Amino acid sequence: MYFVDTAHNSLIKYGEELCGDHVELVNVPDGKIMVLSDGLGSGVKANILATMTSKIAATMLREGSSLEETIDTIVHTLPVCSERHLAYSTFTIIKAYHTGRVYVAEFDNPSIFLLRDGKDVPIEKVKKEINGKVIYESTFELDKKSLLVAVSDGVIHAGVGHSLRFGWQWKNVNDYLKDFTGEDITTTTVASSVLDYCQNLYENQAGDDTTVLAVKIREQETINLFTGPPFNPENDYKVIEDILSHDGKIVVCGGTTASIVARTLGEEMEIDLSTMTPDIPPAGKIPRIELVTEGVITINKTISLIRDYMNPEVNRKKAALNLRQNNAAAMLARLLIERCDKLNLWVGQAINPVHQEAGYPMGFNFKMNQIKELAGLIEKLGKEVNLMYI
Amino acid sequence: MEIQVCIGSVCHLKGSYEIINKLDELINSNGLEDKFKIKAAFCLGQCVGAVCVKVQDTIYSVQPETVTEFFENVVKKQVM
Numbered sequence: 001m002y003f004v005d006t007a008h009n010s011l012i013k014y015g016e017e018l019c020g021d022h023v024e025l026v027n028v029p030d031g032k033i034m035v036l037s038d039g040l041g042s043g044v045k046a047n048i049l050a051t052m053t054s055k056i057a058a059t060m061l062r063e064g065s066s067l068e069e070t071i072d073t074i075v076h077t078l079p080v081c082s083e084r085h086l087a088y089s090t091f092t093i094i095k096a097y098h099t100g101r102v103y104v105a106e107f108d109n110p111s112i113f114l115l116r117d118g119k120d121v122p123i124e125k126v127k128k129e130i131n132g133k134v135i136y137e138s139t140f141e142l143d144k145k146s147l148l149v150a151v152s153d154g155v156i157h158a159g160v161g162h163s164l165r166f167g168w169q170w171k172n173v174n175d176y177l178k179d180f181t182g183e184d185i186t187t188t189t190v191a192s193s194v195l196d197y198c199q200n201l202y203e204n205q206a207g208d209d210t211t212v213l214a215v216k217i218r219e220q221e222t223i224n225l226f227t228g229p230p231f232n233p234e235n236d237y238k239v240i241e242d243i244l245s246h247d248g249k250i251v252v253c254g255g256t257t258a259s260i261v262a263r264t265l266g267e268e269m270e271i272d273l274s275t276m277t278p279d280i281p282p283a284g285k286i287p288r289i290e291l292v293t294e295g296v297i298t299i300n301k302t303i304s305l306i307r308d309y310m311n312p313e314v315n316r317k318k319a320a321l322n323l324r325q326n327n328a329a330a331m332l333a334r335l336l337i338e339r340c341d342k343l344n345l346w347v348g349q350a351i352n353p354v355h356q357e358a359g360y361p362m363g364f365n366f367k368m369n370q371i372k373e374l375a376g377l378i379e380k381l382g383k384e385v386n387l388m389y390i
Numbered sequence: 391m392e393i394q395v396c397i398g399s400v401c402h403l404k405g406s407y408e409i410i411n412k413l414d415e416l417i418n419s420n421g422l423e424d425k426f427k428i429k430a431a432f433c434l435g436q437c438v439g440a441v442c443v444k445v446q447d448t449i450y451s452v453q454p455e456t457v458t459e460f461f462e463n464v465v466k467k468q469v470m
Contacts, residue, residue, distance in 0.1 A: 254399075254432075255396070255397070255398030255433030256435070259433055269431075271429065271430040273410070276407060281399075294398060294402060354438055354440070355400070355437075
């Protein structure tokens with residue numbers, strides 16, 4: 001059983017506010033379904049076409065519909081463009097199983113890239129016609145040294161009209177990707193490296209919406225995030241024993257929670273003042289704990305960092321740069337984005353009376369809603385999330 | 391001697407960042423850097439009196455406006 005590690009990101013066509021490409025991810029019990037679609041044109045229309053296509057495909061396939069039914073539905077649902085009298089959106093559907101097996105159906109997007117251990121792997125494709133559309137289907141296996149990448153044509157054409165006459169081109173993209181098959185390279189790195197390269201070729205003025213979706217498999221990495229003291233203080237010791245007995249790394253968010261953990265473990269807590277900023281309290285260190293932070297303020301900031309990271313309308317370089325900063329919120333966001341496949345949220349229900357006083361903006365309800373929001377975001381990143389109230 | 395400044399949620403909102411920097415400044419300008427070490431601490435358990443500052447097992451309530459006063463009356467007295 002592997003974890004399917006995926007990441008995707010987009011550049012928006014220069015001058016547009018919305019992205020005309022869309023990637024939809026859904027978790028299914030035996031793996032993940034990903035759909036990358038590129039809507040006709042750019043801006044609002046393209047955005048609607050791409051979003052509808054990928055949402056319909058992902059939802060129907062998740063519910064067990066066949067590829068034929070799905071495509072039929074898409075064809076009959078998409079609104080027809082008033083200028084071009086066409087309803088059109090390309091797509092690449094990828095279903096990756098926990099075993100490493102992958103099924104791909106491609107319609108009019110650039111051909112997928114499959115690389116293993118620094119070399120490309122030929123893919124056998126079967127041609128199929130559904131509703132007059134020519135679809136290429138393929139099935140293959142991934143191992144830990146494999147990398148699968150799907151892109152919209154903005155990647156292949158990167159540089160047209162700027163630095164390159166014919167754009168980056170499929171073959172050159174393929175060569176570029178050969179350096180990214182190493183086991184220690186996350187898909188987030190792959191996606192952002194490719195987009196950075198495109199951004200340079202386009203000289204920061206992307207001529208088309210440009211999207212990258214990267215897929216790898218690896219052993220599952222679990223994070224246990226413990227925030228808030230347990231409702232019943234008598235349970236402190238038991239709860240921490242329980243968390244420690246779970247697989248994976250432990251992250252503690254919350255001053256009081258951290259003190260309880262340090263005390264239970266019989267360890268000293270150190271605070272790293274170099275990570276302190278005016279907005280975010282510094283991170284701490286307790287042996288055996290991956291990361292220690294303050295609670296409500298840090299998590300709030302982490303949520304906004306992850307939200308920016310996921311939103312193609314936010315400047316990508318800025319969002320990436322913010323994630324690299326040396327502060328507790330960025331450290332937590334990085335862990336959750338890059339080194340977490342499964343997130344167990346251990347949410348303590350104790351109420352700090354001072355937090356409930358009038359004038360304090362972040363009371364108990366705020367905390368609970370914030371955790372739900374974090375859980376929702378991490379799920380959207382394609383990870384498994386379990387919420388446990390203690 | 392250690393001076394612990396709480397950086398828990400409530401204390402942070404009430405100005406721990408400013409207090410840590412101001413205390414550091416005061417200690418240096420008074421040439422006491424050999425005598426005191428500022429450390430941050432997570433929740434000292436006295437959120438009502440935020441910002442909590444602990445010196446020799448006593449917890450004081452300090453605000454950014456009262457740092458200088460706290461330095462003169464409490465911190466300096468430790469070494470006089």
